[in-house]
Amino acid sequence: MDRNPGVVVRDVELTSRGWHVLRRTTFDYRRRDGRWETQARETYDRGNGAVVLPYDTARGCVLLTRQFRYPAYVNDHPDGMLVEAAAGLLDADDPVAAVRREAAEELGVTLGPLTHVLDAYMSPGSVTERLHFFAAPYTPADRTGAGGGLEEEGEDIEVLELPFAEALAMTRDGRIADGKTVLLLQWAALDGPFAPAAGVR
């Protein structure tokens, strides 16, 4: 890794290999004033992920999930039941294949053309993951399955079809408190299918 001449990795220590991988890396870092110093940083590596917002502009709706998220529950979320856009880790798939797979598994919807919105690091101080964001139109006819996720992996996912205006209101009052979902809903209102100028672009 030599893309940045101001960073020289000295040592990578595997501190935990559980469901995902935690490492402690020691590296030399050249400060902006030119002085070198040694830093250590831990990274949580769970691979990369992809997320999708299916929208139906004719009916003014979006499809979201609700599921229990223990890490949010342990950090003050009232009941841990988070409303989120369908998402998953890439595993062996590319981002497009991964969002199609997750939309089918979690939402029971078969997606057509996808719009790539952006890619973002969601927690760059500690988590290595880069998340690939997509949106896709759907109609009631595309809802070909029940969704719900994979029971054998412990998934128990409720499918929510919400009016877009209500989903956006939920980002304002805290009922939606998941970063990737807030981002996609705000994009949809600002720049995407529910933007005021969407029809004339």
Ligand SMILES: Nc1nc2c(ncn2[C@@H]2O[C@H](COP(=O)(O)OP(=O)(O)O[C@H]3O[C@H](CO)[C@@H](O)[C@H](O)[C@@H]3O)[C@@H](O)[C@H]2O)c(=O)[nH]1
């Ligand atoms: N047994 C076990 N299962 C785990 C553990 N951690 C996660 N899982 C399970 O592994 C499955 C992973 O499901 P995916 O749909 O592939 O991932 P995700 O958890 O929905 O991840 C999405 O949301 C994350 C949070 O916003 C994103 O970080 C990620 O990129 C992706 O978008 C889930 O059923 C989850 O409960 C663990 O420590 N132990």
Ligand SMILES: [Mg+2]
């Ligand atoms: Mg998921």
